[in-house]
Amino acid sequence: MKETLGPQERIRRTQEFGYIYKNGIRFRGRYFTLVYLENRLPFSRLGVVASRKVGRAVKRNRAKRRMRDLFRRNKTCLPFAADVVAIARPETAEAPMAALREDFLCALRSLKRERRP
Numbered sequence: 756m757k758e759t760l761g762p763q764e765r766i767r768r769t770q771e772f773g774y775i776y777k778n779g780i781r782f783r784g785r786y787f788t789l790v791y792l793e794n795r796l797p798f799s800r801l802g803v804v805a806s807r808k809v810g811r812a813v814k815r816n817r818a819k820r821r822m823r824d825l826f827r828r829n830k831t832c833l834p835f836a837a838d839v840v841a842i843a844r845p846e847t848a849e850a851p852m853a854a855l856r857e858d859f860l861c862a863l864r865s866l867k868r869e870r871r872p
Contacts, residue, residue, distance in 0.1 A: 766800050766840065775840050800839070801839050817848045826859075833863060
């Protein structure tokens with residue numbers, strides 16, 4: 756499987772973000788919050804949110820880039836196709852990548868446990 760993040764694997768529409776926020780399951784990690792909801796597509800999708808609390812534009816963009824990188828490298832670990840919204844925290848841009856990866860994998864383990872029927 757390729758480690759790319761194609762256009763069809765991104766969540767961009769405001770309505771989709773709102774639906775996932777309203778109906779999804781939340782995982783609060785140290786560096787970010789994940790909201791996920793099972794979808795009926797053959798692949799998972801990602802949307803990333805970084806508010807101004809994260810920092811100026813450079814830090815927000817770095818945090819979003821790191822979250823997208825984590826998702827595309829570990830999307831095969833998802834137990835089922837899901838829509839995932841990652842909400843970055845201020846620590847995301849400065850945290851070591853190994854710590855971010857461990858937090859992300861912990862979130863995926865919780866995803867396996869809390870899957871809605």
